[in-house]
Amino acid sequence: MKMNMKLWVAGTLLMLFGNSHLVAQSPNFEVTLRAAYIEVTGSGNQFEDLEQDFTAEFDTASGYGLGFNYYFLDAFSAEVTASVIEPDFAVTLFNEDGPGSAEALQIIPLTAGIQYHFRRERRVDPYVGVGAAYILFDELKDVEALNQRDVESIELDDEVGFMANAGVSVGFLKRFALNLDAKYIELEPEATVTFDRGDFVAVRQIEFSPVLISAGVAWRF
Numbered sequence: 001m002k003m004n005m006k007l008w009v010a011g012t013l014l015m016l017f018g019n020s021h022l023v024a025q026s027p028n029f030e031v032t033l034r035a036a037y038i039e040v041t042g043s044g045n046q047f048e049d050l051e052q053d054f055t056a057e058f059d060t061a062s063g064y065g066l067g068f069n070y071y072f073l074d075a076f077s078a079e080v081t082a083s084v085i086e087p088d089f090a091v092t093l094f095n096e097d098g099p100g101s102a103e104a105l106q107i108i109p110l111t112a113g114i115q116y117h118f119r120r121e122r123r124v125d126p127y128v129g130v131g132a133a134y135i136l137f138d139e140l141k142d143v144e145a146l147n148q149r150d151v152e153s154i155e156l157d158d159e160v161g162f163m164a165n166a167g168v169s170v171g172f173l174k175r176f177a178l179n180l181d182a183k184y185i186e187l188e189p190e191a192t193v194t195f196d197r198g199d200f201v202a203v204r205q206i207e208f209s210p211v212l213i214s215a216g217v218a219w220r221f
Contacts, residue, residue: 027220034216061087106138129165
């Protein structure tokens with residue numbers, strides 16, 4: 001009985017020491033270059049008493065991104081990412097026949113969050129995380145397509161919102177890993193359309209809860 005107890009204690013200490021040694025030797029930094037895809041849905045509120053009312057919606061789009069991860073505990077890390085994506089942005093004016101479109105809206109999602117890694121020391125490491133996202137909306141590049149409908153400009157406000165994260169990393173070689181990542185972002189930015197007709201301005205809250213999916217290669221150091 002005493003021998004079994006000694007073996008159990010020795011085995012436990014060896015396991016703990018081995019794990020701590022592995023963690024100590026593990027890279028604390030990770031840089032990931034990613035291809036990004038964003039699934040976006042958006043709609044505006046309709047007020048039929050306004051002649052120049054509108055709705056707006058986004059199309060799905062792909063782009064690219066960069067992530068930086070710092071492991072500050074055995075199973076926890078802090079990640080920041082930036083992506084560049086150009087979805088089409090369609091605006092429907094209710095006093096016209098059919099939608100008009102203003103294409104090539106560039107958006108830059110910036111995210112920051114804390115991740116929990118289930119199996120950091122293994123080849124396959126799934127993780128979950130939470131944090132915040134800040135979406136930068138660049139100016140629309142094809143508003144001229146709506147000028148014939150008396151639209152002078154379209155603006156989208158930058159917005160901060162909640163972000164939930166999940167993904168998995170698969171290690172290969174010594175310092176590299178393949179990474180698949182998904183981020184759900186909850187935002188409610190405002191879209192502002194300025195019309196030429198008497199400088200009329202219409203503002204609508206846009207439902208905007210995209211899922212940002214990315215795949216890439218991480219370099220650990």
